[in-house]
Amino acid sequence: MPSFVLNLLANRAFWVLSFFGVVILTGNHAVSLWDQDEAAYAGFGRTMLETGNWLIPEFMWSDVHRKPPLHFWLVAVSFKIFGVHEFALRIPSSLAIWGTLLMMYVFGGRLVGARHALTAVCIAGSSFLLMALAKVAVTDAVLLFFTTLSAFSMVFVLREGSFKWVALFWFAVAMAMLTKGPPVILFAGVFGVLLLVASPQRLNLLRLHPWFFLPVTILPLFGWGWLCYQSEEGREFIQWMLDWYILKRIGGSVFGQTGPPGTHFLGMVLFFLPFVLFLPRALVRGFRSLYLRTWNNELLISLWFIAGWLLFEFTPSKLPAYVVAAHIPLSFMLAGALLNHKDSASKPGTPWWVMHYLLQFVVLVALAVLPFYLDLSAGTKMVFLAVILFIAVLHIYSLTHLNRPTFFAWFLKVPMVFALLVWGLLLPISDDLKNSSMRIANYLSEQLPAEAPVVIANNWSHPPSLPFYLTESFQTVFEAYDPETLVRHYHENEHIAIILNEDGKLHFEKELPNVEFSAFYPVFTDRLDQPGYFVVVKK
Template identity: 25%
Template sequence: MLPFSPQMSNTTRKTNTWFVVFAFIVCAYMLFGRLGGWPLIAPDEGRNAEVAREMSQSHSWLVPTYDGLTYLDKPAFYFKTIALSFSLFGESEGIARLSSALFGFSLLVMVFLFCQRMYDQRTATLAILVIATTPLFMAFSRIVIFDMSLAFFVCASILACFLAEESSEKHRAVWYLAAAAAAGIATLIKGPVGFIVPTLVMVIFNAVEGRLTVMKRAFAVRNWVVFFAIVLPWFIGLSLLRPDFPYYGIMRESVARFTTTEFHRTAPFYYYAPIIAGTFFAWSLLLPESIVAAWRGRKGWSRTDRLFIVWAVVVVIFFSISQSKLPGYILTAIVALGVLTARMFALALNKSTGRAARIVWHGTIPLLVFSMVLACLLGMIASNPEILISRFPRKQDLVELFMPTILPMALSFALVALLSVIALWTRNTKLVFVAFISFPLLLITVNYDLLAVYAESRSSRELAERISPTLEPTTELVCLECLPNGLSFYLKRFVTVITRNGSELTSNYVIFTLNSAKPWPQGVVPIEQYQQWLIARTHPIYLIAEKNHLAQLEDIAQKQGAEVVDLSSKYSAVLLPFPAGK
């Protein structure tokens, strides 16, 4: 939020052109820099990349598959964008993430153009810097997941609806058509939430503005025609191919996700308070005081200010009510908060003695304290690793893996603390902004190895590299009650899964279909039938299991005269070279 007063009207100053160019270069690096520098991370990246890879190979653009099984957890639009990237540039981690990065950068461009029109160039430039250096925005721009593409079209729909009423009669219809088209594409990305969120935001915003009747123009027949022209061909076509999809997509994936706890993503109503504090860091340090000041100065809010405030509040409350909660759900609220934060910094830069300037200076104090404490703690751990190892003896391998990244982290936080001290000493708002932006910049540069090590610890790339040399084309790859995320993508082949309910495939639709009365599809073996299935095989099998199934794996190996090998600290395997029982 931000501290407006009637005297603090929209600024009109233009910022230096070179600063605008520099801002976009920084944003581009935050989103695209070393995009393929770390492996695909569980649980989403490996699965989503594999779905797109299979789509690019099969050209099945309407019905996605994962590990050869129909995958209807999400619509196909996002997978198509990755599949097209694979077709054009080849299959790799960086190319798999390219779609998210492009949508993220395009969203920044859109925000810049909107803020430049409704505020000024300085606010627009600061806005893209704040948003691009927000941990949540950075993360979802750099991983293979739907949220950033969804955020782009949801934001486009909201901004287009707002501009429609700010434009002349001649252009109003065009803006509303653009909003309807954006909502339609958002629906193709992640279902009904694609049109529910922008509709809810604009209805409540226009109600606050006392002009709820303008929604009649938003819901004009021509806008419905555009929306359904985009959504219905996909929905009808998919329903004809998969008759169970309408029930699953509407009742299970949408209604049940919002109203029930069966998806195991429940959290308290206040869940998003700490999420915002962490994923909007370090800018979140400014929120407590700025919210109070903004409310006191609410009579000075411009209409654009009210849009972003209503937007952020509505999105957070809507998903707080939902029984299913994940950080990415409030990504568009983070965008709105980023614009409001930039608005406050622009006001502080324009008036160094005003309320906005005092708030950003006050916010620098907790940044200084936080950075100093972490710098000291991490410095102590770097000089004496036993401090951490003694506290987590069962995680010693993991601690030792991260240990080389501790000292760079300590130095980074020390630098943030130093910049904070200088900013406070000089009372220079520009240096305050530099202090706040330094944390994410250091995270993606000096501390890049920390992110890479984290990704390695949650990826199956190294596992695939160990398996690949021993895996012949005629050997069937089988996982016993497990499925290392991304293994199919890295090995470019399907994996047969021995399972109780299909949960290893991390697909609600797969579980939904397995629970039906129909026979299980090829590639999924019921756990109670796996021994008979092994005996019936007529080709070699490479069987993988987690360590908690090691005794079971050793028993199978002994019966077949084979040897169990360690693949990693988590997985073991046995090669059954001859058909079982032969």
């Protein structure tokens, strides 16, 4: 076997990154589309391939999900290469998160050392939100990749002043803007100002030449917007985006996703719950570095964390992904606290560990009980219970190593194994809780030919997943809500399916008392209310 292969196999980082690659990809084919954002993005990508219009994202019931196009382009390319299905849809997000973990190890290793960086990778990869972004094809994974690249590039411009880092920084900013617009400018601007104030090497940041490169960096986004603006439809789209993504989110929230200051921080505590014992130590070390103003890696990473988090605590909208850029430095902070604890002669006493593990077991008990309150099969409930018991046994086993050198390795391994089981096993086998759109489409495709029209007369929440799955199997899918019109469609067509809400069902029962309905009730949706779909099929 070649020596470089042997060296690779002996490298712990290779196995850790490979493990997270498996976690990220496992089960992606077996989970149906999430009703709102993900389904809309799938629709945008497929429509771009079908129509050749790569400028304006278009799909039924998806207007509120439109954004700058980079993520949709990546989805469309993935569909072109691999086919139109859930696994292909999620490839860009999966690669973006895996690339972020790789970046944390490679660039983070240059910054804080390989041991610290690899520990941070283990923590970030085991956190809930980061892995969720890898498994759900939303824009935030690609945005996080380029935001993290911009942060590392700025750090190395500060440390080295090399033009390659300047070029990489502005490339990352340009791609992030083409993914989601201004958020990266806000993050990079705050981070840059903090570094200018705190770092003795602040003059190196002048090599970024923002007065020249920022306008150049905006050109890809501006060029796309200008091309859109050449049509009436494009002008309306650009004006809508300015209002929806800038004006409304500065002055208020969307979809009711709001909360008081501190909401984002509480979310991060929950997302990093397996490592919460080290959060106080991580924050104390970070704030101490801020107070002492001693320039070191702790201060730099603390400033990165502040740039990605603090300002968003005071904006009305509180989507958790808004502060995901802060999850990367927080992982480094937690890793530093963990390693400091491991190497320190003065360690927290047994009560702290008892409290930590009691909290973990409370969470495990809640997760073990939850399936018995959901509409899941007995077999699925038993699998949930077996997984929870297995993780509990691993926790107990790791506790037996508390005073041994191997304890911290087990402390990191248990959340990693849990992440694999949750995302690769538990989520796929519980997909029936949310896959009503796919089940309706599959049911109708078994009953009717592809030429039969399908009428959507259920306007609950407008989930793009419903038209996406329907248009995969049927050539004609359209909306109609007038009761008399629906009855007429039913009589005029030899084969037809009509998807009704409860009011429509009642009207149909009055007009056509012998018609049979098939009911579909999702347990979980992307919105707070619960719909019911009532399907009429004329074969």
